[in-house]
Amino acid sequence: MPEVDLRQQTVRDLNEALHRLSRQTNETDWQVLHPNGQHSLAVGIDAPVTVRIKGHVGYYCAGMNKDATVIIDGNAGVGCAENMMSGRVHVKGDVSQAAGATAQGGLLIVDGNASARCGISMKGADIVVKGNIGPMSAFMAQAGNLVVLGDAGEALGDSLYETRIFVRGAVKSLGADCVEKPMGEEEKAILSQVLELAGIADDVRPEAFRFYGSARRLYHFNVDHAEEY
Amino acid sequence: MCGIVGLFLKGKRLESELGALVAAMLETMSERGPDSAGFAVFGEGEDGRVKLTLRLVDVDADSVLADAAGVLGCGVCGQMRETHLVLSIPAEEEVKARFWAEGRPDLVLVGVGNRMELYKEVGAPADVARRFGLQAMSGTHAIGHTRMATESAVTTAGAHPFSTGKDQCLVHNGSLSNHNDLRRRLRRGGMRFETENDSEVAAAYLTSRMAGGLSLGQALEAGLGELDGFYTFVCGTAGGFAVLRDPISCKPAVMAETDDYVAFGSEYRALVPLPDIESARVFEPEPAHVYAWERH
Numbered sequence: 001m002p003e004v005d006l007r008q009q010t011v012r013d014l015n016e017a018l019h020r021l022s023r024q025t026n027e028t029d030w031q032v033l034h035p036n037g038q039h040s041l042a043v044g045i046d047a048p049v050t051v052r053i054k055g056h057v058g059y060y061c062a063g064m065n066k067d068a069t070v071i072i073d074g075n076a077g078v079g080c081a082e083n084m085m086s087g088r089v090h091v092k093g094d095v096s097q098a099a100g101a102t103a104q105g106g107l108l109i110v111d112g113n114a115s116a117r118c119g120i121s122m123k124g125a126d127i128v129v130k131g132n133i134g135p136m137s138a139f140m141a142q143a144g145n146l147v148v149l150g151d152a153g154e155a156l157g158d159s160l161y162e163t164r165i166f167v168r169g170a171v172k173s174l175g176a177d178c179v180e181k182p183m184g185e186e187e188k189a190i191l192s193q194v195l196e197l198a199g200i201a202d203d204v205r206p207e208a209f210r211f212y213g214s215a216r217r218l219y220h221f222n223v224d225h226a227e228e229y
Numbered sequence: 230m231c232g233i234v235g236l237f238l239k240g241k242r243l244e245s246e247l248g249a250l251v252a253a254m255l256e257t258m259s260e261r262g263p264d265s266a267g268f269a270v271f272g273e274g275e276d277g278r279v280k281l282t283l284r285l286v287d288v289d290a291d292s293v294l295a296d297a298a299g300v301l302g303c304g305v306c307g308q309m310r311e312t313h314l315v316l317s318i319p320a321e322e323e324v325k326a327r328f329w330a331e332g333r334p335d336l337v338l339v340g341v342g343n344r345m346e347l348y349k350e351v352g353a354p355a356d357v358a359r360r361f362g363l364q365a366m367s368g369t370h371a372i373g374h375t376r377m378a379t380e381s382a383v384t385t386a387g388a389h390p391f392s393t394g395k396d397q398c399l400v401h402n403g404s405l406s407n408h409n410d411l412r413r414r415l416r417r418g419g420m421r422f423e424t425e426n427d428s429e430v431a432a433a434y435l436t437s438r439m440a441g442g443l444s445l446g447q448a449l450e451a452g453l454g455e456l457d458g459f460y461t462f463v464c465g466t467a468g469g470f471a472v473l474r475d476p477i478s479c480k481p482a483v484m485a486e487t488d489d490y491v492a493f494g495s496e497y498r499a500l501v502p503l504p505d506i507e508s509a510r511v512f513e514p515e516p517a518h519v520y521a522w523e524r525h
Contacts, residue, residue: 037497056497056511075511077497078481096513097478115513116478135516136477 005033011040021047023067037077042070045087062089065106081108084125097134100127103144109198116153119146122163128198138165139175145194149204157212165212166191168204177218183211230377231402232258233389235463235493236503237370237470237522243489243504248366252358253502254494255373259354261495262375265388266357267349269398269465272368274344279323279395281316281330281338282347284385288335290314300329311360312385313339313348337386337423342396344368344467349388369524370470372463374400381426391429393420394436396467401428402480402495403459411455431456435464446521449473453517463493471521478516485509491522 004014014032021027025047032053035041039058042051045068053061056074066085075093084103091099094112101117103125113131117139124143135153138146141163151169158175164187165178174180183191188206195201234254238244248270255266274280285293290309297316298305307316318326323341330338340347348361354375358364374389381387390398405411408427411434416422420433434456438448445466452473459479464471472493474482485492485500487509494500497511514520 036501055507058496058498075483075497077483093511094513096481096483116516134478 001029001031002027003031003033006036006038006041007034011038014041015043018042018045018047018049018051018068021045021049023047025049035074039077042068045070048087056093065089075112081106081125084108094131099129100125103127105144107194107197113150119144119163122146126194126197128194128200130200132169135172136175138163138178141165145190147191147194147198147209157214159218160212160214162214164190166194166206166209167212168209171210171212174212177215178212179215181211181213183209187211230261230379231389232261232375232495232499233373233400233402233461233463233493234258234495234499235370235372235400235465235470235472237465237491237524239489239491239522239524244369245367247368247371248363250503251371251373252355252363254492254499255358255363255375256355257499257502258373258375258495262377263353264378264383265349265351265376265385266354266374267347267376267388267390267400268358268361268363268371268373269340269345269347269390269392270363270366270368270371271342271344271396271465271467272346272366274342274467275317277320278317278343279320279326280342280344280346281318281326282340282345283314283316283330284312284337284339285314286335286337293333293336296333297326297329301326310348310362312350313361315346340390340392340398342392342467345392345396345398345465347390347392347398349374349385349390351383351385351388370465372398372400372465372470374402379404381424386424387426389428390465391426391432393429393433394439397432397436397439397465399428399432399435399462399464401431402461403475405431405456405458405460407455407457427458431460431462439466444521445469445471446519449519449521453519461495468525469521469523471519472514473519474514474516476517482514483511484514484520485511 028049030051035055037058043063046066048067050069052071058077060079062070063082067087069088072091076095081089082101084106086105090109098117100108104123108127110129114133116134118133118137120139122141128147132150138157142161148167152171155175157178191206389400392398405427408430435448461480
């Protein structure tokens with residue numbers, strides 16, 4: 001198993017080695033030691049490999065990920081898995097702000113809590129947070145699913161487009177144009193599928209969640225409000 | 230951008246290492262603030278005495294000390310560190326000493342306290358820490374700052390921490406938008422300002438509220454309603470240490486707590502040099518929530 005010790009090698013060494021991998025590589029299991037909060041670890045991978053990072057990481061870890069599985073045995077800083085295209089990022093601890101920002105596909109799993117703006121502007125990824133999420137999460141989120149087993153902070157789903165938000169705990173407040181909606185069979189099936197993907201379908205029932213989505217009142221200019229601008 | 234750090238020890242075990250640990254934390258935050266750095270250390274205090282940290286501008290320490298002894302009497306002693314002179318004087322001479330220091334254009338009074346010493350200079354954080362000998366300092370708690378100036382010039386006066394009250398200091402990452410108005414109001418209430426810096430206003434605001442009887446934590450709580458802008462503050466008082474982030478948590482923050490200490494860093498990287506960090510409880514402080522610790 002290739003091993004990169006970041007006390008001996010640089011972040012660039014790590015990322016260049018990962019970028020050199022062909023999609024047919026046999027080096028499919030990587031281990032990264034002593035990350036010590038460094039930024040931009042394992043970003044831009046474009047191969048179906050698994051990278052396990054043993055410790056806390058800094059900003060933008062596993063950003064732009066495509067097809068890889070990145071496992072972080074610790075906490076992650078700002079922008080974890082930002083703009084992920086596909087694959088899987090699993091944070092065993094907490095994540096800081098803007099986790100999964102603009103992510104287009106793939107699955108981000110956070111075992112702990114996520115702080116502010118989790119899933120901001122997400123565009124199709126699935127994000128599963130087992131703890132709580134911070135304020136302004138799913139701000140302007142466009143597609144995909146945000147699933148929260150704990151509580152959500154203030155202004156959840158502000159200016160939301162079509163991301164589905166499922167929260168099992170309490171929601172402190174909803175942002176502009178985000179409303180609770182009845183969970184239909186379609187949403188329940190989607191939620192079940194995400195829980196299945198995250199490996200928690202046996203322990204977590206979809207019925208325990210409440211479903212939030214866009215009221216779609218901000219989609220079009222409303223002439224009645226013309227004088228407010 | 231700026232980087233801020235803070236370390237508050239819960240017991241005596243690491244006190245002799247405080248300076249070395251904070252120096253390592255500051256150096257890691259150089260990337261966030263390479264143009265100047267500063268720190269305040271709460272070390273030994275002597276009953277009945279006060280320490281004045283003075284920055285000397287083109288004047289030698291011996292002549293300042295001689296002048297101080299002449300004005301304030303023979304109970305004056307001083308320790309020079311790079312550009313700063315820490316003058317220890319009998320507590321009853323404090324008012325006279327402040328008046329004396331303010332009357333000399335070659336002296337800048339950067340901090341006053343029974344225990345607090347405060348150092349700041351332009352330069353790379355590691356150099357600044359080395360020049361002042363931070364590595365060898367001991368104490369109960371300290372805060373530090375690495376600056377990337379955005380709102381005002383790269384000068385020593387614009388560097389953090391700011392101290393506007395006895396044994397009180399603050400470091401700030403962010404920018405306040407209502408500092409001019411607040412400065413006017415605080416001036417009317419008797420507060421004095423050395424700079425046009427927004428962070429000094431935050432420090433003075435807290436000082437004025439604490440003078441009105443609030444604790445550090447309560448003063449920060451009040452600040453949530455009155456300080457407008459982006460901020461992560463780390464503050465120190467003689468026995469206290471506190472952290473506050475603005476309600477939209479614009480600026481990064483991470484904390485670690487063990488049985489021995491509470492530590493703050495703009496990023497986790499700043500906490501890596503700390504002992505037992507691997508087993509510490511590492512968490513992100515929530516926005517608009519005051520975190521405060523006291524040690525007696």
